[in-house]
Amino acid sequence: MNIVIAGAGQVGTHLAKMLSTERHDIVLLDQKEENLKPLDANFDLMTHAGSPVSIYDLKDSNIKNADLFIAVTPYESENITSCILAKDLGAKMTVARIDNNDYVQPENIERFKRFGVDSLIYPEMLAAREIVQSLRMPGIRQLFDFSDGELILIGLKIRGNAPIVNKPLAYLDARDENYRILAITRGYDTIIPTGDDEIEDGDIVYFITTKSQLPVVKERAGKKNFDVKNVMIMGGSRIGIKTAQYVPDYYNVKIVEIDKARSFKIVDKLDRALVINGDGRDMDLLREEGIEKMDAFVALTGNAETNILSCMLAKQMGVKKTVAEVENIDYFGLAENFGVGTIINKKRIAASHIYQLTLNAEVSHVKCLTASDAEVMELIAKEGSKITRGKLNEMKLPRDVNIGAVIRNGEIFIAHGDLQILAGDQVIVFCLPSGIRKIEKLF
Template identity: 55%
Template sequence: MKIIIAGAGAVGTHLAKLLSREKQDIILMDENEERLNAFGSNFDLMAFNDSPTSVSGLKEAGVEDADLFIAVTPDESRNVTACLLAANLGAQKTVARIDNYEYLLPKNKDFFQKLGVHSLIYPEMLAAKEIVASIRMSWVRQWWEFCGGALILIGTKMREKAEILNIPLHQLGGPDLPYHIVAIKRGNETLIPRGDDVIKLHDIVYFTTTRKYIPYVRKVAGKEDYPDVRNVMIMGGSRIATRTAQYIPDYMQMKIIDNDLSRCNRLSEILDDRIMIINGDGRDMDLLLEEGLKNTEAFVALTGNSETNILACLAAKRMGVRKTVAEVENIDYIGMAESLDIGTVINKKMIAASHIYQMMLDADVSNVKCLTVANADVAEFTVKAGSKITKHPVKDLGMPKGVTIGGLIRQGEGVVVTGNTLIQPGDHVVVFCLSMMIKKIEHYFS
């Protein structure tokens, strides 16, 4: 595929690095030559110095035969304009990064498609949804729902009380086991496990299950004593914080602490009265204690500084907060955050990349998710009639190493897959694989 990425900022360069490993024909376009030069020459792509809203520049970049045009500059209006021009000059698919929720409303979808903007992504909104999903339950690192919750992915860290430690997976139960272990993060390594693998202390284990069996997974993970989240404290009044406050369930109480008075006033205007806005320094432990940190079940650090967020979560953990979430935009720090036992790590570059990666696939994929701390991806495929995946039971499909089928949704019902499961046309199949392997298995579904 020929892919043009407009914008050599954080999201654009992360995408370019990911996609260049896939041996795609990548052009990274930016009018700022310094940003392009800073990217370095270690990646298999072409750097193009011009404005993405210049017709002549787009033509020179070869937009007329681009399979995918991605506009991820910091300026929403430039992204929309660039996609509009690219589509009219011949690009097959376009994606624009936006920061206006109104554009995503269903009534506006046709309007943007007629203009030539085929898909819109709002990374801050996606990050906020992920935060809310992870704080709903204090014992969960990552939570992801497929087909409206018919099948659920749960990522949780194994502590001493876990019942499934040091037992080969094939001994944990027979075909009626109500969950499937699809990935294990151990130190810097990610495993797509097989029957002889065992779960060790401090592993992060990813389960798929149905809603009915969530309490069972919680029990075997040894997390029954974790408190339910009722009180949430957020450090930093960013756009992600604003969206998080708008998405939290009504039964939760939330406080947002920010040291910028004008931002606090703005938050007070746009957020519900039940959200308390506090003007102060979120790094001030005395202030946090005064505001009830010790009675808080979840602490979320969303400042623009990764180091500050990591340290703030560490401090909150030491004060007894069970659930912490840190926004870590510096990808080099994600491993460090995990080794320090920061709870959930949020990285909006990775979240945005997952959604854009979905558009590269030829098969019918409705969801792609990057597991932030694990070097693994999850994809939800819709099975077509006659596709290879329907020909044999799962155990005889010859799936490559590093890939597992976590479950499927059939007629709205979640099903945990076993080796004898025969996949049918119309099923929604949830596949887990090591990072960037999705492209290698899509032929099973198309």
């Protein structure tokens, strides 16, 4: 695929690095040459210093042969304008990063398509939705649902007292209890397990199960249920505001924002949250605002270290559920070691949504797992594809791929060995980066 990416910021850089390993022809366009130099030397891609709204620079980036143009600069208007120009100059598909909630309404999405913007991506909105989802199911590190919430994939940190620890997976009654263990993250490694593998204390384990069996899975993982009602958000960023807007009405939300002028702006946007002007790192202030009574603490400042340490302190003060925005991927291990419950990373979330546009198979969704370098994909099995030619236990699936479940005419089947995938099935697949292209060939 010929891909032109406009914007060498966090999202654009992450996407360019990821796609450059997959034999795509990548051109990364940015106005600042200093943003391009580290990538030009270390990755298999072309860089071009220029403006994405310059017709000359777009032509110089070979836009007429681009299969995909991705505009992810920090400026919404620049992204939209560059997509319109790129489409007119020959790009087959365009994607624009935006920060306006009105634009992603169904009627406006169609309007942008007529202009030449095929797809819109709003990372802050996607991040806020992930946060709210994690608050609704505390105790869970990461959660994705399929089939209107009837099929659920969850990541859980396992402690030594869990019933499934130190037992070969082949001896667990996962089949009878209608769940499947798809992967295990241990330290910095992600394992696609076999029946001989065992879960160890401290592992993050990814399960797929039905909504009705979720309590069984949590019990097997040693997790106790508790409800979240009182939430404190540190940082009145766009993600923080979106999170406060998306939480259920029965939540009591407090937002702590250090900037006084921004505090007043947040008050104008939110009618259900209490906004406190102050420093969220001030423990005396947090005590005065009742942090000990909070069920969840969400740290969304622009500083990863502050977010991680604040969550650690919130844990020490009795808060059960913590969420931290960590944009520096190198800090994921630190956040994990400090016991941060859920890690939010905008660039990975955005990249997952854009990434599915580069796949040849019919992919409905791609989800990036924050605690792992793996991806979860929902694919449609095509008529005559290799994946439909036998039962799963008769097929030699790649070692870096695991089939989780099948949705067939609204009915859910957890993928055990005697299941056969049929044409038209929606299939949930867990795979490491090395397995993505193999999966395309199977489907």
